[in-house]
Amino acid sequence: MVQTLTTLKESPSQTAGPYVHIGATPNWVEITGVWDEDLGLVLVGPETKGERIIVKGRVFDGSGNVIKDALIEIWQADADGLYNSPEEKRGKADPNFVGWGRQPTDGTTGEYRFETIKPGRVPYKDGRLMAPHITVWIVARGINIGLHTRLYFGDEEAANAECPVLARIEHKFRLPTLIAARSEENGMPTYTFDIRL
Amino acid sequence: MQRKAILSEVSGPRQEQMTGLEGGFYQRDRSWHPAALTPQYKTSVLRSPQYPLLALENTISEMTGPRFGHGTIGPLDNDLIRNFAKTGDAIGQRIIVYGRVLDENARPVPGALVEFWQANAGGRYRHKKETYLAAIDPNFGGCGRAITDAEGRYWFRTIKPGAYPWPNGVNDWRPAHIHFSLFGHAFAQRLITQMYFEGDPMIWQCPIVSTIADKAAIDQLTAVLDRNATLPMDALAYKFDIVLRGRRSTMFENRMEGN
Ligand SMILES: [Fe+2]
Numbered sequence: 001m002v003q004t005l006t007t008l009k010e011s012p013s014q015t016a017g018p019y020v021h022i023g024a025t026p027n028w029v030e031i032t033g034v035w036d037e038d039l040g041l042v043l044v045g046p047e048t049k050g051e052r053i054i055v056k057g058r059v060f061d062g063s064g065n066v067i068k069d070a071l072i073e074i075w076q077a078d079a080d081g082l083y084n085s086p087e088e089k090r091g092k093a094d095p096n097f098v099g100w101g102r103q104p105t106d107g108t109t110g111e112y113r114f115e116t117i118k119p120g121r122v123p124y125k126d127g128r129l130m131a132p133h134i135t136v137w138i139v140a141r142g143i144n145i146g147l148h149t150r151l152y153f154g155d156e157e158a159a160n161a162e163c164p165v166l167a168r169i170e171h172k173f174r175l176p177t178l179i180a181a182r183s184e185e186n187g188m189p190t191y192t193f194d195i196r197l
Numbered sequence: 198m199q200r201k202a203i204l205s206e207v208s209g210p211r212q213e214q215m216t217g218l219e220g221g222f223y224q225r226d227r228s229w230h231p232a233a234l235t236p237q238y239k240t241s242v243l244r245s246p247q248y249p250l251l252a253l254e255n256t257i258s259e260m261t262g263p264r265f266g267h268g269t270i271g272p273l274d275n276d277l278i279r280n281f282a283k284t285g286d287a288i289g290q291r292i293i294v295y296g297r298v299l300d301e302n303a304r305p306v307p308g309a310l311v312e313f314w315q316a317n318a319g320g321r322y323r324h325k326k327e328t329y330l331a332a333i334d335p336n337f338g339g340c341g342r343a344i345t346d347a348e349g350r351y352w353f354r355t356i357k358p359g360a361y362p363w364p365n366g367v368n369d370w371r372p373a374h375i376h377f378s379l380f381g382h383a384f385a386q387r388l389i390t391q392m393y394f395e396g397d398p399m400i401w402q403c404p405i406v407s408t409i410a411d412k413a414a415i416d417q418l419t420a421v422l423d424r425n426a427t428l429p430m431d432a433l434a435y436k437f438d439i440v441l442r443g444r445r446s447t448m449f450e451n452r453m454e455g456n
Contacts, residue, residue, distance in 0.1 A: 007223075007301050008440045012230050012414045014391040015238075015405060016376070019322045023314030023340045023376055029324055031338045034280045035271055061243040069326075075262065075384045085261035087382055100263035122257050135258050139389055142240030144231035144408050146389055148259075169251060197246050 013145035020071050020139060021104055028104055040073065040102025043116045047096035050079030050117030054185060055151065057193040058110045059138060066110035067197075070140035074101045074114055074151075076133075081120030118153065118189075124164040131156050131163035138195060151193045154181045220445040221255030222385045223301055231408035238404045239365055259385040260444075265310040267344050274342050277315070277355035281338030288334050289318025289356025291432035294392070294420065297349040298379065301443030305349025306386075309441070312342040312378040313353065320359030320373075329361055354432065360399050372399035372406065381441040392437050393419045 021029045025038040044052060055074070059067040077083050082093035093099070097117065105112045121129040134151040152160055160166055160179065169175050180191035233245035253259070273280040278287045294313075298306040316322045316339065319331035323339050343351040358373050375392045393400050393415075400406055400419065409415050417440075426434035 006303060007443065008299060008303050009229055009414070009417060010223075010225065010301055010442050011388065011390050011417055011440045012409050013388060014231070014376075014408070014418065015241075016378075016389045017391075018326065019314065019324050020376070020378075020389070022322060022324060022338075023312045023342075023378060026314075026338065026340045031281070031323055031340060034338050034340055035274060035342075039265070039269070062245070062247055063243050065243070067244065073387070075258070077258070083257065083261035084263070085382075086264055087261040088257070090257075098263060124256055125254065130256065130258075133258065135384055137384070137387055140244065142238070142244030144233055144235060144238070144241055144245075146387060147246065148253075148384075148387075150253075150258075165253060165256070171248075174248065174251070197244055 015141060015144050016071060016139035016146075018069055018141040020069075020141075024071055024102060025104055038102070040100055043098060043101045043114065045096055048117060049094050049097070050119075052115070052188060053118050054113065054115055054188050054190040055134065055180065055193060056111055056113040056190065057180070057195060058112070059105060059140070059195045059197070061142075061197055066105075067140055068105055068107050068110045070105040070112070070138055070143075072103050072105065072112045073137040074116070075099060075135040075137070076116065077119040077122050079117055079120050081122045081132075083122075121159065126164070128162075128164050129159070130165055131159035133163075133165075136193070136195070143197075147197075149195065150178055151191070152179045153191060154179050220447040221260065222383065222442040222444050225442065229409075229411060229414050231410075235404075235408040238408055241408070255385055260383045262380060262382055262384040262386065264308055264382070265344060265380065266308075269310070270342060270344055275351075275353035277337065277339065277341045277353065279354075280341060282336045285336055287317070287337035287356050289337075289358075291354070292357050293352060293354055293426065293428065293432050293434040294375065294437055295350070295352035295426065295434065296420075296437040296439060298345045298351065298381070298439050298441060299349055300381070300386075300441050304443070305345070305347075306381050306441055307345055307347045307349055308382070309345040309349070309351075310342065310378075310380040311345065311351045311439075312340070313355075313375050314340045315355065315358040315375045316361055318356050318359050320361030320371075331359065331361070357394070357433075360397075365404055369404055370399055370402070372397045372403050377439065379439060379441060383442075383444075386441040388439075388441060390418060390439070392435075394435065395419055395421050 078094040084093040180193035321331040420435035420437035
């Protein structure tokens with residue numbers, strides 16, 4: 001027998017199931033008193049640098065029905081394009097912006113909603129700048145392994161056009177599905193990002 | 198303060214020529230994970246992506262992630278027997294679940310946030326959409342969390358959850374299980390999974406378990422009874438290690454022109 005590698009296998013994923021909120025956002029499902037506040041509800045405080053925006057949308061299944069029991073997480077850079085993470089080696093991010101958020105999709109409307117800031121640009125591995133984007137992660141009953149995607153901004157046409165990640169997408173018809181349209185809601189810039197499975 | 202010192206240590210152009218620098222994460226072994234489309238688990242049919250996934254090489258966006266300090270966690274967060282208790286301890290078989298969070302290079306992952314949730318001893322969740330007729334335990338909430346220590350260890354105390362029926366086939370049951378959510382050091386490592394219990398015959402009848410094709414992968418999600426870690430006259434113990442994606446170490450740099 002040849003030598004064996006010493007690497008381990010990643011633990012296989014299993015669906016988050018219908019009750020993911022018991023673990024992720026217990027207060028939201030009326031399990032109160034275990035801890036005071038669900039993690040990831042608030043991204044932005046008064047001291048946070050950057051343009052305040054709302055990101056919202058819905059998740060649709062393969063038949064076009066809205067998924068009302070999903071959990072969405074986002075991860076993004078600060079206004080200067082730095083991540084608030086020990087793995088960020090390029091500098092120190094805005095200490096008043098965690099950059100991570102977690103929200104359930106609404107049990108009635110299916111909408112998720114984050115109040116955040118518009119991220120700055122982050123370099124690709126070769127140093128070219130990627131367009132501003134937010135990393136999105138989706139789990140739900142029926143999803144066997146969490147789905148990663150990216151939200152890009154509809155009003156960043158020039159940056160989107162030169163983004164090395166967007167440029168690598170072979171089937172161009174899929175490109176617009178990664179771009180959130182900008183509108184205004186009560187004077188707040190609002191980006192709508194629907195996710196279709 | 199300490200973090201800033203670490204940052205300046207590894208930044209700067211000189212470091213880029215260094216060997217042993219950590220690169221992107223290993224590609225996920227999709228044959229080890231469940232497929233997205235697994236018709237025996239009916240809900241997956243309409244909730245699996247219709248188009249192939251785009252391949253995205255890791256960038257800084259995936260290789261960074263939020264970190265939760267030990268201050269995030271309260272003293273009862275890892276005690277499901279007491280953290281929702283109103284009139285007394287939760288009912289059920291008292292167990293300790295412990296283990297380590299490692300990466301694929303078999304290195305511990307310290308500072309990982311581990312979240313867990315489960316049904317009560319009768320197999321009933323505390324949730325308004327839950328309709329199973331088993332009784333609610335007034336002293337059991339069903340959620341907890343821990344942050345791994347410097348060796349990647351976590352532990353919590355709970356009751357063994359019951360098996361429960363669910364609407365898929367007309368008579369499908371889930372084996373006893375605990376749901377786990379994991380944050381490592383990077384968003385690319387984000388993982389949700391489930392823990393099963395050694396020796397449970399229900400494991401092999403479950404349409405959700407069988408979304409995993411390889412028996413060895415199912416075994417990886419099956420906690421082992423550890424008689425040595427039991428608390429005498431108190432609680433049984435199960436060991437459950439979890440492996441997150443590991444990073445490539447770049448012995449030789451393969452840099453593109455101009456960098
Ligand atoms: Fe469950």
